Amino acid sequence: MRAGLVQLTVGDDPIANLAVTQAHIAAAGDGGAEFVLTPECTNLLSSSRTHQRAVMRHEDQDETLAALRDQAAKAGIWxxxxxxxxxTHDADGRFANRSFLIAPTGEIVARYDKIHMFDVNVSETEVYRESAGYRPGTMAVLAETPFAKIGMTVCYDVRFPHLYRRLAQAGAQIITVPAAFNHITGAAHWHTLLRARAIETGCFVLAPAQSGFHPETDGKGRNTYGHSLAIAPWGEVLADAGTEPGVTFVDLDLDAVTKARARVPSLSHDREFTGP
Known part of the structure; x- marks a missing residue:
């Protein structure tokens, strides 16, 4: 099947971002993609909790979600x-960073709330505390589709290989890693981490990403790394989107999953051990 990875450079206005996202999804469908993937933070990137609270909506009222569900149904795509x-309705008021898998009917087949929060000191001037605004998810998600079993993850999750191993051992053939990866850590680690997760699991890894400078209405902004990637189960980079927004296509043959796991069946070689 053909997949289309959408690379975006969103701002902090969900309505403006939606129009651009829809145009790229349409282009992906026109290019023959049956499975289209958008990045983390498809509706907005903002460092202001006040602004986020003002423009975010609950899932059942979110305009981006409703519009993209409708678009998927009209186009007949996953x-x-x-x-x-x-x-969310959490008592502490924190948001959810939620991934959605939409069927060609427009139905929400699966939801996944990002488990691992990006709480890091990238440099003296770049400090992130995702957990201050977003509450972490608690459940790994494996989605069943007619074409593959899909393990759903988001961005910073990629640094926690036990999650990927669990998904692969549960039957995942494709693992999705939508991201808004920091430009500094991205340059150092993005390709290596994604290739490692593919090699360890024998899965296709599809990672649509945000890219470039993301302006905010208060004059601030941030940079993301881009380079949306498709990685084969043997670790080859099948597609790299570079840094420009747009759609990158990749054709997937799921027989490659079976072949990679037959060559190195490490998913069945776990051993109990003690210590440290």
Whole structure:
């Protein structure tokens, strides 16, 4: 099957971002993609919790989600909305960073809330505390589709290989890693981490990404790394989107999953051990 990875450079206005996202999804469908994937934070990137609270919506009221579900149904495609920032009813008021898998009917087949929060000091001037605004998910998600079993992850999850191993051992053939990866850590680690996760699991890894400078209405902004990637189960980079927004196509043959796992069946070689 053909997949289309959408690379975006969103701002902090969900309505403006939606129009651009829809245009890229349409282009992916026109290019023959049956499975289209968008990045993390498809609806907005903002460092302001006040602004986020003002423009985010609960899932059942989110305009981006409703519009993209409708678009998937009209186009007859499978659509991974990499993630949306949505409001929750949590007592502490934190948001959810939620990935959605949409069927060609427009139905939401699976939801996944990002488990691992990006709480890091990248440099003296770049400090991130995702957990201050977003509450972490608690459940790994394996989605059943007619064409593959899909393990759903988001961005910073990629640094936690036990999650990927669990998904692969549960039957995942494709693992999705939509991201808004920091430009500094991306340059150092992005390709290596994604190739490692593919090699360890024998899965296709599809990672649509945000790219470039993301302006904010208060004059601030941030940079993301781009380079949406498709990785084969043997670790080859099948497609690299570079840094420009747009759609990158890749054709997937799921027989490659079976072949890679037959050559190195490490998913069945776990051993109990003690210590440290």
């Amino acid at each position: 659509l991974l909305i990499g993630s949306l920032g949505v409001l």
